[in-house]
Structure formats: structure tokens, C-alpha cells
Amino acid sequence: MVVDIINPYAVAVTQFDEAAERLGLSRSMRNILRAPKRELIVNFPVRLDNGDVQMYTGYRVQHNINRGPAKGGIRFSPEVSLDEVRALAMWMTWKCAVVDIPFGGAKGGVICDPHQMSRGELERLSRRYATEISILMGPNSDIPAPDMNTNPQIMAWMMDTYSMHQGYSVPATITGKPLAIGGSEGRLDATARGVQVVTKAAMRHLDMTPENSSVVIQGFGNVGGITARLLHESGCKVIGLSDISGGVYNPRGIDVPMAMRFSREHGSLRGLPGTEPVTNRELLELPCDILIPAALENQLTKENAGRVQARLVVEAANGPTNVEGDRILNENGIMVVPDILANAGGVTVSYFEWVQDLQHFFWSENEINQRLEAIMTRAFNAVMAKAVAQDTHLRMGAYLLAVSRVAEATELRGIYP
Numbered sequence: 001m002v003v004d005i006i007n008p009y010a011v012a013v014t015q016f017d018e019a020a021e022r023l024g025l026s027r028s029m030r031n032i033l034r035a036p037k038r039e040l041i042v043n044f045p046v047r048l049d050n051g052d053v054q055m056y057t058g059y060r061v062q063h064n065i066n067r068g069p070a071k072g073g074i075r076f077s078p079e080v081s082l083d084e085v086r087a088l089a090m091w092m093t094w095k096c097a098v099v100d101i102p103f104g105g106a107k108g109g110v111i112c113d114p115h116q117m118s119r120g121e122l123e124r125l126s127r128r129y130a131t132e133i134s135i136l137m138g139p140n141s142d143i144p145a146p147d148m149n150t151n152p153q154i155m156a157w158m159m160d161t162y163s164m165h166q167g168y169s170v171p172a173t174i175t176g177k178p179l180a181i182g183g184s185e186g187r188l189d190a191t192a193r194g195v196q197v198v199t200k201a202a203m204r205h206l207d208m209t210p211e212n213s214s215v216v217i218q219g220f221g222n223v224g225g226i227t228a229r230l231l232h233e234s235g236c237k238v239i240g241l242s243d244i245s246g247g248v249y250n251p252r253g254i255d256v257p258m259a260m261r262f263s264r265e266h267g268s269l270r271g272l273p274g275t276e277p278v279t280n281r282e283l284l285e286l287p288c289d290i291l292i293p294a295a296l297e298n299q300l301t302k303e304n305a306g307r308v309q310a311r312l313v314v315e316a317a318n319g320p321t322n323v324e325g326d327r328i329l330n331e332n333g334i335m336v337v338p339d340i341l342a343n344a345g346g347v348t349v350s351y352f353e354w355v356q357d358l359q360h361f362f363w364s365e366n367e368i369n370q371r372l373e374a375i376m377t378r379a380f381n382a383v384m385a386k387a388v389a390q391d392t393h394l395r396m397g398a399y400l401l402a403v404s405r406v407a408e409a410t411e412l413r414g415i416y417p
């Protein structure tokens, strides 16, 4: 793993500042858009199975809600920090604006290690955290979703907790729920499907064809695993995969459905037949056409970006490239499809789930996938057009588009009072 001790909020603000400068935003507008609107810190007790009571700290940050209710996932991890949640909330604001869905940005997290907790402890933690942040939550105010180490079951507990407080069911207050209680068809695959749409669009732009394109993917979870499957189905040759236990490599191509079965049965990709092991660090530097970081932040940095051999990097994870890494990739002429565009498929289908819950009227998987493809294609084309018109790279194109949309909404609404 590549470790770079860089504050993700500093990265997010630096990216914003560059876009604001280029857009010529006024000092007042920059100050408004730089600052998170609300930051809630909660310290709360959870009873453990052995009878002890443990205190936990959680956060919910709303960055900007001028374009609509706050939207963003909840992360359970020992590494959660207020600055990480702030950064992720700001990225959510830009992500919703880039795909032009009517939400503002938010994020939440609890400092905990869910792998060390029983199901009962996890349920009590989830319900108590939902209670603590319920002063912000609501279908018109703040709509959480899953993120790292949270899942549809946890969303179900949180939806139930919020609904118990209201006295009636409020499915539209959280997305990523199981289908049986107002979840959406296609939600599980949505982020990866969006990654597939923008990858294929970028490939067309670079005159790359699936049959002549090799792909390396870091991370084999919800996003990385399904992206691998979809690109494999599209005819690309997936040659490298990894999870937290390390990477596997076969330059002739990996049988992705077999890798998925193997990972399910053995708990990791380690020892996948027909592959040679590589470290996660080596994986990022393998000879390939397309590199897809789909695990965690700060993976492409000044330490290794110069050795990336791919022509195209698609950021399925949030914040996988830091500012220095990004500069090096750009200097080397590598096209980078930025996270706020590449992984926006998840929030887009969350938006569909919210709309369906509010209308109590549900769409078929086919309708979901078609609408998702239309929105992701429209967003990719708009970002590409902006980047070409401004003679810049796709990340700046995406930021220029997103920040100008949020700035316009802020300008139109004016300053209260």
C-alpha cells in the first residue's frame, strides 16, 4: 500500500481553490463555498455484548445545500476523522453538481472497527448514531447512504430508527436500502456501472477498443469487483486485480467471474489460480492501458505516479490521486477521469431511489440502467467539452462545471438575511 500522510481536506480545498481562481470567483463566493455549512460531532454510548459500555465518536458534515438536500454516505472505520468527512462532504457537493442532480453534499462517519463488532453491537451503534444525527436527517434535509464498511442492512436499521422517532415509515430519508423496504433496483451495481460508462466514453475519445485494452483494478469490493466484471463483459482484458491482502496478475487476462467466486469462497484474491502475486504498490505500476483505483484515498502520489504506465486512469475510489500525483499524471499525458465524475453513478441511483420513495412508484432495473447511462454520458460529454474549451484536463473541467453550478445557485439564492 502506498502511504502518503496528506490531509484529504487540504487536498479538497486545494482542488477547489484552483477551480475558483480559474473561474474568477469573488473572494466572498470563495469563502462561502470553501467552508462546510454544518459540522455535527456526536459522542455516544453503546452497550457491548459483555455488558460494558463503550463511547464512540461520529460526525455528520453538510458542505453546501444550495442545490438541494444534503446527500452523502456514512463510513464506519478506525481511520474516520473530521477532516476526512469534511473532504468527502465537499466532494459530494461537486459530484452532485457534475451530474446535475438536485442535491448538496454531505458525509458522515463513526470511528469504530466494525470487523471487531458483533451483529448486535453493530446494530446498536448504527441505531444510536442515526438517533444522534437525526436532528439533521430527513427526506427534505439530509439523506445518508452507505459508504465504506456500511451496507443495506445498516441503512435498514437507520431508516427504521428514524421512522420510529416519526411514528411512521420514512423510506426516503436514507438510500442504499434493501429492495424490500424501498431500495432501488440497480443500486448495488450503480457506481461500477457509472465507472463502466465513463471508461468506455474515455476509451472512445482515446481511440481505444475493448479487445485491445488491458485493465488493472485496485480494490475488489462493491465498486472494484463489479467494475471488473462489467469491463470483462465489455470485452476488455482484465490483467490485474487486488484487495487488502495484495494483488494478482496475469498478462494474458484473468477470468473475472472465477476470481469473484474464488474471493467469495476464500475471503480474498490471494492465491488465485493462474495468476502471480504482486503487491498493491506493484499493481499500480503494471504495464496496462487502463488503471482503475477502486479502494481508498492517496494511492497515486509523487512517489509512484511517474511510474504509472496506463494511458487512462479512471478514479472509481474517492480521492485516490493526491495533488502532486495528479500533476505528474497530467505532465505524462495520462488521461484521468476524476472521482467526482467517475464514481457518481452511485449517488445518481441514490437520487433515483429517493425519487421513487417520494413517489411510492418504482422503476424496473432496465429503466434505472438506461437513465443512469444517460446521466453519466451527458456528464462525461459536458466535462470533456468544458475541458477542451478551457484547454485543461478533465479534473479541472469537472471542477469548473461543478463549482460554477454551485456558485450560480448560491448567487441566485443570495445571502440570508
Ligand code: NAD
Pocket: 001, 146, 147, 148, 149, 191, 218, 219, 220, 221, 222, 223, 224, 242, 243, 244, 245, 280, 294, 295, 296, 297, 316, 317, 318, 343, 344, 346, 347
Ligand atoms: P468496499 O469496502 O466494498 O471495497 C473496498 C475494497 O478495497 C476491498 O476489496 C478491500 O479489500 C480493498 N482494499 C482496502 N484497503 C486496501 C488497500 N490498502 N489496498 C488495496 N485494496 C484495499 O468499498 P467500495 O464501496 O467498493 O468503495 C471503494 C471506494 O469507492 C471508496 O473510495 C469509496 O468511497 C468509493 N465509492 C464507493 C461508492 C459505492 O457506491 N460503494 C460510491 C462512490 C465512491
